[in-house]
Amino acid sequence: MxxxxxxxxxxVAVARNYRKHAAELNNPVPEEPMIFLKPTSSYIQEGEAIRIPPGCNRLFxxxxxxxxxxxxxxxxPYNHYLDYVYGYILALDMTARDLTExxxxxxxxxxxxxxxxxxxxITKSALGDPHSARLWLKVDGIMKQDGNTSDMVHNIPKLIxxxxxxxxxxPGDVILTGTPDGIGPVIANQNITCGINDVLQMSFNVE
Structure with missing residues (x-):
């Protein structure tokens, strides 16, 4: 895998799954998971750059x-969710914010x-408890997001x-579980570095 x-x-991505994130956008927290899809053609891995899409002036x-x-x-079934989890990844849900608004x-x-x-x-054993994982992100070395999966509104068994x-x-499908508060803009020639616990970090340039 x-x-x-x-x-x-x-x-399959989940929107507004952290209360503070919903609050920073003045959005209500949905009673049921709020779902949207991203195409698999949007994947990149380290060594590739994040490209600002045409017409976007506020990439977050x-x-x-x-x-x-x-x-x-x-x-x-809720109680059988772990049987379907192969492992985890750290991800960025890059958003052309001006186009969503x-x-x-x-x-x-x-x-x-x-x-x-x-x-x-990231293997299940390497991550440990997925409901107690620190997620952080820096832009050009400055901390912008620093949250924990324990703050998710809808937990992993609920989402699955x-x-x-x-x-x-x-097999191979990915569920993105939502972002903590602190989202913000990036521009060309900036660098994004992010991590989860002490398990893994990754870095991408914006162009």
């Missing part, structure tokens, strides 16, 4: 924990090429169970 980028058929960073699905499942669908604002930088696979009611999860 190291090749989840090639194997997976979809990226959002650091997230991603879940890599290990086997096919639908209507997955004009009432348009999020397909372009969150699905453009290079909109989903991801790390290599809920999403699988509507769409079958398949």
């Amino acid at each position: 190291e090749n989840f980028i090639k194997l997976g058929r979809k990226i 960073h959002e650091v997230e924990l991603g879940i890599v699905i290990g086997k096919r499942g639908s209507n997955i 004009v009432g348009l669908p999020w397909n372009i604002s969150k699905g453009f090429d290079t909109a989903c930088p991801v790390s290599k696979l 169970s809920y999403i699988s009611q509507f769409m079958t999860l398949e």
Whole structure:
């Protein structure tokens, strides 16, 4: 499953899954998970650059924990969620914020090429408790986001169970679990470095 980028058929992302993040955007916290999709063509890994899409003047960073699905499942019971988790990744949900704020669908604002930088696979044992993981992000060495997955509104079993009611999860699919507060803009020639616990960090240049 190291090749989840090639194997997976979809990226299922969760919006407003941290209360402070919803508050910083003046958005209500949804009672059920708020779901959107990113195309797998938006994946990049270290060594590739984040490219600002045409017409975007406000490109924002959002650091997230991603879940890599290990086997096919639908209507997955809440208590059996871990059977379907192969491992985890660190991810960025790059967002053309000015395009999300004009009432348009999020397909372009969150699905453009290079909109989903991801790390290599993190095993379940290496991460430990996914509900107690520190997520942090720096822009040019300055801390911008510093949160913990313990603050998620909807936890991982809830997300897997809920999403699988509507769409079958398949091996290599990725679920992005939402971002903590502190999101903000990046511009060309800046560098984003982010990490999860002391397990892994990654770095991307913006161009």
